[in-house]
Amino acid sequence: MSTWIPGEVPPADEMTxxxxxxxxxxxxxxxxxxxCGHRQHPPRAVCTGCGDTAHLVQQAVSGAGTxxxxxxxxxxxxxxxxxxxxxxxxxxxxxxxxxTRLRSPDSGGEPTIGDPVTVGWVDLPDGRALPVFQPEEIR
Amino acid sequence: xxxxxxxxxxxxxxxxxxxRSILGLQTQAVTRALADAGLTLADVDGIATTxxxxxxxxxxxxxxxxVPTWTDSTFAGGSAxxxxxxxxxxxxxxxxxxTVVISFASNQRSARSRRLGGVFEPWVPEAQFEEPYDPLYxxxxxxxxxxxxxxxxxxxxxxxxxxxxxxxxxxxxNPAAFRHEAGSITAADVLDAPMVSSPLTVADCxxxxxxxxxxxxxxxxxxxxxxxxxxxxxxxxxxxxxxSFTTVDDLAVPGAAGAGADAFARAGITVADVxxxxxxxxxxxTAALSxxxxxxxxxxxxxxxxxxxxxxxxGALPLNTNGGGxxxxxxxxxxxxxxxxxxxxxxxxxxxxxxxxAEIAVAHGTGGILSTHATVVLGASR
Numbered sequence: 001m002s003t004w005i006p007g008e009v010p011p012a013d014e015m016t017x018x019x020x021x022x023x024x025x026x027x028x029x030x031x032x033x034x035x036c037g038h039r040q041h042p043p044r045a046v047c048t049g050c051g052d053t054a055h056l057v058q059q060a061v062s063g064a065g066t067x068x069x070x071x072x073x074x075x076x077x078x079x080x081x082x083x084x085x086x087x088x089x090x091x092x093x094x095x096x097x098x099x100t101r102l103r104s105p106d107s108g109g110e111p112t113i114g115d116p117v118t119v120g121w122v123d124l125p126d127g128r129a130l131p132v133f134q135p136e137e138i139r
Numbered sequence: 140x141x142x143x144x145x146x147x148x149x150x151x152x153x154x155x156x157x158x159r160s161i162l163g164l165q166t167q168a169v170t171r172a173l174a175d176a177g178l179t180l181a182d183v184d185g186i187a188t189t190x191x192x193x194x195x196x197x198x199x200x201x202x203x204x205x206v207p208t209w210t211d212s213t214f215a216g217g218s219a220x221x222x223x224x225x226x227x228x229x230x231x232x233x234x235x236x237x238t239v240v241i242s243f244a245s246n247q248r249s250a251r252s253r254r255l256g257g258v259f260e261p262w263v264p265e266a267q268f269e270e271p272y273d274p275l276y277x278x279x280x281x282x283x284x285x286x287x288x289x290x291x292x293x294x295x296x297x298x299x300x301x302x303x304x305x306x307x308x309x310x311x312x313n314p315a316a317f318r319h320e321a322g323s324i325t326a327a328d329v330l331d332a333p334m335v336s337s338p339l340t341v342a343d344c345x346x347x348x349x350x351x352x353x354x355x356x357x358x359x360x361x362x363x364x365x366x367x368x369x370x371x372x373x374x375x376x377x378x379x380x381x382x383s384f385t386t387v388d389d390l391a392v393p394g395a396a397g398a399g400a401d402a403f404a405r406a407g408i409t410v411a412d413v414x415x416x417x418x419x420x421x422x423x424x425t426a427a428l429s430x431x432x433x434x435x436x437x438x439x440x441x442x443x444x445x446x447x448x449x450x451x452x453x454g455a456l457p458l459n460t461n462g463g464g465x466x467x468x469x470x471x472x473x474x475x476x477x478x479x480x481x482x483x484x485x486x487x488x489x490x491x492x493x494x495x496x497a498e499i500a501v502a503h504g505t506g507g508i509l510s511t512h513a514t515v516v517l518g519a520s521r
Contacts, residue, residue, distance in 0.1 A: 009271045010261040020267075041385070042264045069290070069390055071282035072337040077256025077273050087274045087336075089283060089385060097385040099269045110337075113290045130271055 003082050004101070006122060006130055015043045018058040023129040026121045029058040030096045041096040063119035065090040065133065067111050068097055086110070090117055090133050103134035111135070140407040144228040145362040145369035145520060148176025148355035149482040154468045155317055156248050157349040161191060162202050164244030164351045168475075169203065172353035177366040178238065180205060185230060185239030185356075187211040187223035190472055199242070209236035215379070216506020217419050219243075220354075220474035221513035225375035227356050237357060241478070244351025245470035253347050253471070269384050275336050277421070278344060280508035282336035284390040285424035289338065291391040291439065296338050298442035300329035302423035303342050303465050305451040310462025312452060312492035317348050318466040329423075343423040345464035345473070352479040359520070370482045373408070373499075374516040376401025381510050393432025395503060395512045400434070402501070402514035410435050414497040415484045416456060417477040419505040420463040429503050430458070433514065457494045460484060474504035478515065485519040 012020040019042070022029045031043040033056055038049025046053050070088035086102040088111065102111055103120065111117075117133040124130060150171030152164040159167075165188070173179055186207045191198045196210035209230045215222055220241055227239040247253045257276025259266040274280070285299065307324045310316035324342065332340035362369035378397040381387045387394070403409060410433065418433075420426035427441045435456060436444035450458035461467045461480040468476060481500035483489050503514045 006271050007273070010266045012267070013262070016264075016267060042268045042383075069283040069287040071274075071279045071286060071339075072334070073273065073275055073279060074334045074336065075255055075275065077254070077275050081273050085273070087272055087279050087283075089390075097388075099272055099274065099384040101272050113287065132272075 004085065004122065005080065006124060007078055009124060009128070009130070015045050019043050020128050022058060023121070023131065024127050026129060028061050028063050028119050028131050030061050030092065030094060031056055032059040039095050041098060061092055061094045065092040065117055067102065067113055067115045067117060069113055070102060070111055072110060088133065098131065101132045103132060140373060140405065141359060142228050142232065142372045143359050144231050144356055144372045145359045146354050146356055146372065146478070146482050146517065147362045147365045147367055147369055148172040148178065149479045150175050150353055151315065151476065151479060152244050152351035154315060154350035155348055157246060158249050159246055159349065161244055161246055162199070164246060164349065165191065165199055165242055166203065168242050168244055168351045168353035169240050172240065172242070172355050175367065176355045178355060182238045183207070183240050185209040185227060185236035187227055187239060187241045188243060189214055189219050190243055190245055207236065209239070215511040215513070217421065217472045217474040218377070218504030218506035218511040218513040219472060220478055221375065221502055221504040221515045222377055224356070224372060224478065224515045225377065225513070228372050228375065231356060231358055237361070239356045240353055241356065241475060242351065242353035243470070243472050243475040245472070246349045247471050248348045265383055274384065277508045278339060279336045280384055281422040281424050282339045284428065284509060285338050285422070287390040288424065288428070292442070294442040296330055297326045298446060299343070299423050299427060300326035301445050302420060302426045302450070303329050305445070306420060306459055306463040306465040308451045309460050309492055310466035313461050313467060316462035316467040317346050318462065339422055339424070345421050345469040346466070348468050348470055350468040350470035350476070352475040354475065354478050354482060368486050369520040370485045371518045371520045372515065373518045374402040374404070374406025375514065376405065377511070377513040379511050382507065384508065387509070393428040394509050395429045395432030395505070395514070396434070398512040398514045399432060399503065402516050406516035408499060408516060412499050413501050414457070415460060415481060415494050415500040416458050417481045417500065418459065418503040419473055419477065420459055420465050421473070421505065423465070425505055426459065426463070428509070429505060432512070433501070433503060452492065460489065460492050460494060472506070474506070477502040477504060481517050485517060
């Protein structure tokens, strides 16, 4: 995945700017509702747990998670994407699920559902960064 | 239980690789379905369609020279047409319109308009949080659902391939099927096909073809005076679960369950009453999850359930009797063709692939990335 150059990522909006700003410092956050404790991703203008609109904050998370499910993509959806690569759903220790890419373990081979993974970062040209995940041993 | 509304006409447009335009194919489907019903465009006061443009029903109405009293262009991918049956039934019962045409057509094979990555407007959350990782849309979602399901229940890719193997057997009986002349396939053929998004190969994925279809609905009372045996709308149900890859908590749990339960309850039937099942098979896993979600077997059981050949011709649960999206035709939003085949089976018009004495058929559409799920129960009215 070292050669992966992400395509253009749309700009943040007022709901997502805090999440993206944290990525500039390689800090992973999820949105939390301080009214009911619900955590969600991506950031929204409403808490899907309780409907509150006034108590939503971005909270730092540990960056640890597990592989919820994954797929190895063999056909590129756009030009200049090297295949194969692994797209996965990672469930963060704090609850929310992210879509992401998985870096392959040093041993090569496919991940397994349930594998522990930790966050890493791929920098974007505009200073933001995309969180990706990797098996714990290649941390 | 009847809703008092019936399907009185059904037809396909040209299928395969047509070199025709979307509206040209739409017009074929609509006029053929009306002719099948013994009606004309002058009878139409309701139009439901999608896939034409941003104003799909408006554009089709304009193109056909119709000024409808009711339209619907709900965009719900391949399940839209099962939703349209529900909406049209309600509109006819309410008196807002009397004769509805539900249609779809696409020239995606001729126009080479299919994109592996899908299409995201830049302002939707998926464009910021999902598309940057280059998932195939929708293939990678179904692939991840398959991966989760096989992992959870210990099933195999070979077992899942039965959906594609059975679809081909049906296509061999349907002269209109894209793969009619292509011969049987085995599970090994499916597994050995080029990988797209693991564990799904090309052979686990539906075709990319042109094609379309239309059905005509009116009141059952009026239907009894028309030329075809009416096919009654007995029940319907739907669920909309997600647009994101990450919303649904457990991808091994089919979203079809709620839609099916509502439709069966409204119709007053159980799975034991279903003679023919037409489910959207965008991928092998889509059909498998739908069979399970609709309640034909228990959680985690579908791969064992279909292993005995029951979804093949002559089996106990005739599934996708035209050959399905996998081997017959897949113009993108395939759901309208589920309805066309269900109607033809209930009217006994299906020749070599006819299910003898079919009286109850279920059409179940799935849209997006297991996003929308809509079920229609239809009954022969003899």
